[in-house]
Amino acid sequence: MSKLLISPSILSADFAKLGEEVAAITAAGADLIHIDVMDGHFVPNITIGPQVVKALRPHSDRPFDVHLMIAPADPYLQAFAEAGADIISIHPEAGPHLHRSLQTIRSLGKKAGVVLNPSTHESALAHVMDMVDLILVMSINPGFGGQTFLPSQLGKIEALRKMIDQTGREILLEVDGGVNPQTARDCFNAGADTLVAGTAVFKGGPPHYQANIAALKAAAG
Ligand code: DX5
Ligand code: ZN
Numbered sequence: 001m002s003k004l005l006i007s008p009s010i011l012s013a014d015f016a017k018l019g020e021e022v023a024a025i026t027a028a029g030a031d032l033i034h035i036d037v038m039d040g041h042f043v044p045n046i047t048i049g050p051q052v053v054k055a056l057r058p059h060s061d062r063p064f065d066v067h068l069m070i071a072p073a074d075p076y077l078q079a080f081a082e083a084g085a086d087i088i089s090i091h092p093e094a095g096p097h098l099h100r101s102l103q104t105i106r107s108l109g110k111k112a113g114v115v116l117n118p119s120t121h122e123s124a125l126a127h128v129m130d131m132v133d134l135i136l137v138m139s140i141n142p143g144f145g146g147q148t149f150l151p152s153q154l155g156k157i158e159a160l161r162k163m164i165d166q167t168g169r170e171i172l173l174e175v176d177g178g179v180n181p182q183t184a185r186d187c188f189n190a191g192a193d194t195l196v197a198g199t200a201v202f203k204g205g206p207p208h209y210q211a212n213i214a215a216l217k218a219a220a221g
Helices: 015-027 050-059 074-083 098-107 151-167 181-190 206-220
Strands: 005-008 033-038 064-069 087-090 111-116 134-138 172-176 194-197
Touching: 005 033, 005 206, 015 033, 015 050, 015 206, 033 050, 050 064, 050 074, 064 074, 064 111, 074 087, 074 098, 087 098, 087 134, 098 111, 111 172, 134 151, 151 172, 151 181, 181 194, 181 206, 194 206
Parallel strands: 005 194, 033 064, 064 087, 087 111, 111 134, 134 172, 172 194
Antiparallel strands: none
16 A cells, blocks of 8 residues: 555536546546535635535545535534545534534444644544544645645644554544645655645646646655
8 A cells, every 4th residue: 555645635626527527536546535515604615515425426436535614514414424425524613522523423334534723733632532533634724725835734743643653543644735745745754644635636637637646645755
């Protein structure tokens, strides 16, 4: 298995042909498919809902890595699970009961993730480490693609790497925002094993997807 998993964010895809785009990144070597769900309330942008996730499901055999930037998230967990999500990740700030929300995701038979905003401390995870399958570190403020990577998050990635290793469990440590071949190397060196990338994967269009994904994986070189 590759040392770095790449989860292209379809936020940077051509929304007029999302199915083809998802098939193209799958063929180009995507390990997961990152789907950004935004509500115009938790974050200042609106994207896609469960119906679109369901429509995309037949276009890829890779796990759907669904990043919920919605509040509340609880009323929609079942709909995303039924639509074909494999991993459902939520922000602690999206509701008052993170533990209960993670229980719900697990009870739906899905992997559970927690997402930390740039200002959120890793200690938010201290008492739910046994309930997470993925931890996502935001290296930008969520809401839009194309932003600049925040190096201030590298220390958090290092701290989380230690926390994960102490559990002895398999928990993916993913980074999202401003990931390119240069910042990918910093993330890998800090202990990340999974990288989300929108701009860096989709730039140039379909003929470039394979090389773009390979360039990110080479950061683990
Ligand atoms: C932003 C999303 C990201 C975004 C990343 O809120 O969570 O997944 O698509 O885009 P890039 O890779 O362009 O920074
Ligand atoms: Zn995301």
